[in-house]
Amino acid sequence: MYLNKSTIDIQTQLASYCRTGQEQEIEKVSQERVKHYRRLVFSNVKNTLETAYPITLEWLSDDEWLKLVNDFFEMHDAQSPKIWELPKEFMEFVTQNKYAATFNKPALNNLLLVEWVEIEVHTMMDKEWPAVEARGEVLLLTPEYQLLHLDYPVHIFNGDDAQDKKGDWFIYIFRNRETDGVQFLNISALHVFVLEKLYETPLTLDDLLPIISAVFGLNDMKTLQNHLKTFFSDLRKKGALLSKIA
Amino acid sequence: MGKVGLGFRRDIADEFLENESFTPDFIEFAPENWMGMGGYWKKVLDKAAERYPITCHGLSLSIGSPEALDYHFLKDLKQFLKEYQVSIYSEHLSYTKSKNAHLYDLLPVPFRDDAIKHIVSRIKEVQEILERKIAIENVSYYVTPGAEMDEATFVKAIVEEADCELLLDVNNVYVNAFNHGYDAIDFINKMPLDKVSYIHMAGHEKVSDDLIIDTHGQPIIDPVYELFDSTLRKMNPVPVLLERDFNFENFDAIVEEFGQLKSITHKAWEVNHVS
Ligand SMILES: [Fe+2]
Numbered sequence: 001m002y003l004n005k006s007t008i009d010i011q012t013q014l015a016s017y018c019r020t021g022q023e024q025e026i027e028k029v030s031q032e033r034v035k036h037y038r039r040l041v042f043s044n045v046k047n048t049l050e051t052a053y054p055i056t057l058e059w060l061s062d063d064e065w066l067k068l069v070n071d072f073f074e075m076h077d078a079q080s081p082k083i084w085e086l087p088k089e090f091m092e093f094v095t096q097n098k099y100a101a102t103f104n105k106p107a108l109n110n111l112l113l114v115e116w117v118e119i120e121v122h123t124m125m126d127k128e129w130p131a132v133e134a135r136g137e138v139l140l141l142t143p144e145y146q147l148l149h150l151d152y153p154v155h156i157f158n159g160d161d162a163q164d165k166k167g168d169w170f171i172y173i174f175r176n177r178e179t180d181g182v183q184f185l186n187i188s189a190l191h192v193f194v195l196e197k198l199y200e201t202p203l204t205l206d207d208l209l210p211i212i213s214a215v216f217g218l219n220d221m222k223t224l225q226n227h228l229k230t231f232f233s234d235l236r237k238k239g240a241l242l243s244k245i246a
Numbered sequence: 247m248g249k250v251g252l253g254f255r256r257d258i259a260d261e262f263l264e265n266e267s268f269t270p271d272f273i274e275f276a277p278e279n280w281m282g283m284g285g286y287w288k289k290v291l292d293k294a295a296e297r298y299p300i301t302c303h304g305l306s307l308s309i310g311s312p313e314a315l316d317y318h319f320l321k322d323l324k325q326f327l328k329e330y331q332v333s334i335y336s337e338h339l340s341y342t343k344s345k346n347a348h349l350y351d352l353l354p355v356p357f358r359d360d361a362i363k364h365i366v367s368r369i370k371e372v373q374e375i376l377e378r379k380i381a382i383e384n385v386s387y388y389v390t391p392g393a394e395m396d397e398a399t400f401v402k403a404i405v406e407e408a409d410c411e412l413l414l415d416v417n418n419v420y421v422n423a424f425n426h427g428y429d430a431i432d433f434i435n436k437m438p439l440d441k442v443s444y445i446h447m448a449g450h451e452k453v454s455d456d457l458i459i460d461t462h463g464q465p466i467i468d469p470v471y472e473l474f475d476s477t478l479r480k481m482n483p484v485p486v487l488l489e490r491d492f493n494f495e496n497f498d499a500i501v502e503e504f505g506q507l508k509s510i511t512h513k514a515w516e517v518n519h520v521s
Binding site: 004018036041045081 | 284316
């Protein structure tokens, strides 16, 4: 290491001032001008987070939002060299540090998660199509997706209303292969199971039926088959199911 | 000769892909903003890459940081530069990481001897890892933390000792000369102009009587065009980039600005290189 301690200290002081906004004497640094660094650095981070979390921004009060951004930038050491990945670190920070309880907004973590996952599914690397055995009509799903289990339906209602509807909420978030747009689908626990099975191994509807019927104790095969056909035709319409339905 | 490019950004991606009356010679973007991304934006990037040669201007290398280089990032970067056949990879002579935290902006490095040695060794290391020369840019700065020499001495020493290339940002020279009270032409004359592989031009914003902020959001002003013109006449042709980060509403004006750069570039370098 060629750097002297005093040079390192100066660099550390300037960076720490930018993160906290707390003025400190730095050798040969004008107090008047250094303010621009704090302003530029902070507004860059704040804008990035506001673009990523527009719904959270609107739901929280200005003071709450500013507290989150300030605390995050001051206390969290940002790890990703890519600023567009910073919102993920923000979500994790807010969740781990229990701001949902501090603000008495229990749906906060779910809302941040949903807003982040929308970005994640939109930007995730293109995945290979699963290798499929050439037999029957296999149900092939779009490979860029996430399944979420929420306590509050923040994907359907605004934050305040969602908080009155605590329960088990499942969402299937996927990227449409043609439009590259991200779509949300509110689904049931049974659908989650079906999707998880198909993402493990693409199966035909005929393969799938006995498995579902055994796990969920549903013996009326005709009704189950119709139910699943409706589900898959919906998925097909929305661009999640890439293959035709048997 | 005299290739002129424009920064490729999401807000104006359509102009690059669909505007037939606007065809830059090349495009530049920050690798960090596109690396590891799939889906819609990857398709847009791939379309642009089919159409234009590419240069990359990095943001997060943090060549001036006290801490270790991010080797994982360098590995991904190397792959990315290869995949997109990037001709020039440049970075800022600044730091953006401190105490294991990214700040996502360019902080000024103390102009000191130990910082020169430190940065020179890091540039060499990066060049070895990437197996290519990198171009280092003179950045705009508003304070001079712990400075023990002037900027020209600092920049020149680093470029010469590291045996890297220089990305000369002419607007930054103008901004820094104004903010720190030195002579811009004198600064340019002190630079190792034979090491310049790339030039940046941009607009800025005067926020008070004695301070200009390098915003990349305004049109280039005449004195910066003049400094650009006189600089070109002292050196061999290299690619020139118009940096514009926001205020894209009037894209025609940007196209006009682009044309202006092209015409200055052609005039300056045709005269010089007729023989
Ligand atoms: Fe620049």
